[in-house]
Amino acid sequence: MLPDKDGSELGSGGSSAESEHPSVSLFRQYLRLRTVHPEPDYDAALKFLDRIANELELPVKKIEVFPGRVVTIMTWEGTNPKLKSILLNSHTDVVPVFPEHWKYDAFRAFKDAEGNIYARGSQDMKCVTIQYIEAIRRLKAEGHTLTRTVHLMFVPDEEVGGHKGMETFVNHQEFHKLNIGFALDEGLANPTDAFTVFYGERNPWWINIHCPGSPGHGSRFVENTAAEKLEFECQIKKWCKEAGDDVTYKFAQKHMDQNMTSTEDSDPWWSAFSSACKEMNMVLEKEIFPAATDSRFIRAVGLPAIGFSPMNRTPILLHDHNEFLNEQVLLRGISIYQKLIPALASVPALPDEK
Numbered sequence: 546m547l548p549d550k551d552g553s554e555l556g557s558g559g560s561s562a563e564s565e566h567p568s569v570s571l572f573r574q575y576l577r578l579r580t581v582h583p584e585p586d587y588d589a590a591l592k593f594l595d596r597i598a599n600e601l602e603l604p605v606k607k608i609e610v611f612p613g614r615v616v617t618i619m620t621w622e623g624t625n626p627k628l629k630s631i632l633l634n635s636h637t638d639v640v641p642v643f644p645e646h647w648k649y650d651a652f653r654a655f656k657d658a659e660g661n662i663y664a665r666g667s668q669d670m671k672c673v674t675i676q677y678i679e680a681i682r683r684l685k686a687e688g689h690t691l692t693r694t695v696h697l698m699f700v701p702d703e704e705v706g707g708h709k710g711m712e713t714f715v716n717h718q719e720f721h722k723l724n725i726g727f728a729l730d731e732g733l734a735n736p737t738d739a740f741t742v743f744y745g746e747r748n749p750w751w752i753n754i755h756c757p758g759s760p761g762h763g764s765r766f767v768e769n770t771a772a773e774k775l776e777f778e779c780q781i782k783k784w785c786k787e788a789g790d791d792v793t794y795k796f797a798q799k800h801m802d803q804n805m806t807s808t809e810d811s812d813p814w815w816s817a818f819s820s821a822c823k824e825m826n827m828v829l830e831k832e833i834f835p836a837a838t839d840s841r842f843i844r845a846v847g848l849p850a851i852g853f854s855p856m857n858r859t860p861i862l863l864h865d866h867n868e869f870l871n872e873q874v875l876l877r878g879i880s881i882y883q884k885l886i887p888a889l890a891s892v893p894a895l896p897d898e899k
């Protein structure tokens with residue numbers, strides 16, 4: 546196959562760069578940025594986002610939370626900017642790859658004849674970033690105005706625990722100034738026709754055990770109750786003590802907050818979200834996220850957050866080899882956000898906003 550000027554192949558059932566939907570081409574461009582740990586090229590992402598802000602004619606703010614760790618915020622001001630805003634959050638980093646297990650280069654964004662785009666971050670979560678951007682682009686082009694302000698936030702370092710990203714930023718005065726009322730962040734694909742929404746998360750506990758002379762091992766608990774966690778820590782303490790006085794342990798992640806976001810019909814944010822989905826004939830499955838995302842930091846400061854990546858009919862491949870997303874699923878997701886964003890931005894003033 547001959548590569549076209551975009552670096553992609555002209556496959557039989559695939560589309561050339563010329564006939565490809567521009568949102569798909571933008572997605573593939575973003576996937577090619579090597580924002581991969583352990584040394585993500587965040588400068589490339591910042592440059593890309595600058596270009597997007599320029600195209601969307603949105604003001605952009607950059608806050609360097611730690612050296613080299615910048616949070617970018619684009620703001621589409623609503624007609625009533627005093628009301629609480631809507632946050633559309635995504636992280637820019639991706640997890641490493643083992644190239645020997647990939648069918649195609651993980652940063653080439655190869656599209657096969659079925660329209661499946663293979664790349665690290667295609668599900669987690671560069672798709673959602675592009676879907677937010679493209680939905681806003683279309684809404685603006687259609688001449689929409691929103692009542693509530695919408696912020697697009699792009700954060701670094703989610704994949705390494707969020708300390709130099711969202712964990713610190715939620716306590717920054719620039720975060721508080723955003724006056725957020727409701728947040729959307731990442732979810733997971735769903736292999737069925739339904740879409741999964743996440744209203745809570747498991748608490749991550751990452752622990753480094755220093756045990757000179759013998760190897761340690763990590764444990765993963767299926768259940769997540771406070772009692773079990775306490776028991777678990779006692780066990781670690783006991784093991785370390787038994788192993789010797791020089792054996793110590795230190796938590797690299799120990800999240801304790803268990804805030805859940807309301808999915809009651811009486812909740813105005815959930816009602817707006819779920820009604821818009823219903824209008825689009827989407828079936829929603831409510832779940833607790835089986836791992837941890839930046840939503841835990843948003844919920845920990847008392848804000849409601851729903852984890853949602855609109856990828857149905859898609860195997861769950863986050864962090865997996867050969868992660869891919871079909872271009873049609875990507876495009877449908879943009880249409881979904883085109884309805885969801887105005888619905889959320891139209892939630893009438895809440896009692897505490899009057």
Ligand SMILES: CSCC[C@H](NC(C)=O)C(=O)O
Nearest residue numbers: 703704706749798836837838
């Ligand atoms: C404790 S921070 C975890 C960050 C990341 N979350 C996801 C959803 O990929 C992970 O599980 O590796």
Ligand SMILES: [Zn+2]
Nearest residue numbers: 669670703731
């Ligand atoms: Zn993610």
Ligand SMILES: [Zn+2]
Nearest residue numbers: 669704863864
């Ligand atoms: Zn991830």
